[in-house]
Amino acid sequence: MKTQASALTDDFNDPLITIEADEEAHEEDLWFLPGPLEEEPDDLPPGPRAEPPDTAVIEDWAKAQGVHAARLARVAGRLGALDDRLLRGPEGWRQRLALIEAADLSWFAGDRVSSDRLALWISMRLSGAQNDPNALARAHWAVRRLTGGPGPEADLAAFLDRRDPENIEDSAERFEDRAGGWLDVMAAAAELHPITRACMGFHLWSLAGLGQHGDQIEAAVTASRIAADDGSGAIFAPLAMGGAGGLRASGLPTERLARWLDGMNSAILTAMRTLDDIEAWTGRAENVMAQLSGRTPVALRKVFIEWPLVTAPMAESVTEASRAAVQRNLAWMEASGLIREVTGQGRYRMWSPDI
Numbered sequence: 631m632k633t634q635a636s637a638l639t640d641d642f643n644d645p646l647i648t649i650e651a652d653e654e655a656h657e658e659d660l661w662f663l664p665g666p667l668e669e670e671p672d673d674l675p676p677g678p679r680a681e682p683p684d685t686a687v688i689e690d691w692a693k694a695q696g697v698h699a700a701r702l703a704r705v706a707g708r709l710g711a712l713d714d715r716l717l718r719g720p721e722g723w724r725q726r727l728a729l730i731e732a733a734d735l736s737w738f739a740g741d742r743v744s745s746d747r748l749a750l751w752i753s754m755r756l757s758g759a760q761n762d763p764n765a766l767a768r769a770h771w772a773v774r775r776l777t778g779g780p781g782p783e784a785d786l787a788a789f790l791d792r793r794d795p796e797n798i799e800d801s802a803e804r805f806e807d808r809a810g811g812w813l814d815v816m817a818a819a820a821e822l823h824p825i826t827r828a829c830m831g832f833h834l835w836s837l838a839g840l841g842q843h844g845d846q847i848e849a850a851v852t853a854s855r856i857a858a859d860d861g862s863g864a865i866f867a868p869l870a871m872g873g874a875g876g877l878r879a880s881g882l883p884t885e886r887l888a889r890w891l892d893g894m895n896s897a898i899l900t901a902m903r904t905l906d907d908i909e910a911w912t913g914r915a916e917n918v919m920a921q922l923s924g925r926t927p928v929a930l931r932k933v934f935i936e937w938p939l940v941t942a943p944m945a946e947s948v949t950e951a952s953r954a955a956v957q958r959n960l961a962w963m964e965a966s967g968l969i970r971e972v973t974g975q976g977r978y979r980m981w982s983p984d985i
Contacts, residue, residue, distance in 0.1 A: 688819045694883040695826045701891050708898045717863025722936035732772035734870035739846040741765035746939035753944045772851050776866045782852045812838035828857035829890040868897035907985040915968050926951045939980045
């Protein structure tokens with residue numbers, strides 16, 4: 631039987647206990663190892679946070695809006711008055727203003743499509759040898775978007791009639807991606823006034839990679855629809871009538887917004903004067919033509935409300951009246967001082983309301 635001393639000696643000589651003792655002694659010798667981790671107090675100041683790159687841009691436009699708050703309120707009030715007037719007026723007023731706006735935008739963009747040529751193209755697809763069909767098509771697109779349809783922020787690709795092809799190179803950036811980036815910025819600026827957002831979107835158009843030939847017309851039409859987002863009568867805000875000075879791109883957001891508001895104010899006043907003139911002419915024409923019977927006089931009067939210049943074939947196509955009836959009524963209206971012939975030639979004659 632083992633004694634207690636021999637038992638202790640045997641336990642000490644146990645190989646497992648010997649290995650554990652050696653490990654503990656070895657770890658004590660490794661003085662360079664770090665000790666147990668201890669939590670240090672977090673008393674350092676927070677570092678700079680990485681913000682989305684578009685935040686600074688939106689903040690700049692928000693500051694510009696604050697600087698021009700009074701001017702913005704006046705322009706918004708005038709746009710509201712135009713909206714109310716168009717809501718109560720005939721549908722032809724909207725068509726007439728859209729034609730004038732689209733023609734002025736084409737001159738601003740360098741296409742130089744006059745309102746009479748645009749009217750002939752839209753109504754009868756007629757163009758002269760000196761007219762660029764692509765320029766006419768761009769101006770016609772502007773008229774369509776300024777007179778109706780969903781807004782650009784609902785589906786920008788459909789609004790612009792631009793889609794990515796089925797086969798696209800890997801190195802080419804898709805239009806859907808570029809449009810998505812622009813729409814994301816516009817959505818992030820939802821708290822800005824629609825007029826301010828429209829100005830910002832117009833000036834960010836090319837930076838977003840949405841520019842191509844005719845991009846100035848596309849950008850302006852898109853912005854005009856966004857500016858009148860709350861309107862039900864005026865579905866677009868006039869920008870180019872009266873000089874298109876607000877569409878000039880230079881300076882800081884504060885300077886750009888100032889020009890934008892001044893240009894829009896001038897364009898709205900021009901649109902209101904146009905409506906004043908055509909409304910006065912309409913009242914005079916109704917009184918003078920009250921003695922005439924049939925549907926052709928009423929239809930012709932409506933044509934002159936919608937279109938700035940009218941030809942006999944165009945009036946025949948729009949009113950669906952006979953050529954003899956159209957020519958007879960045009961001659962009567964000219965003799966009565968309601969319309970005037972503007973070409974001064976025997977063929978391809980054009981008439982406009984004598985306002």
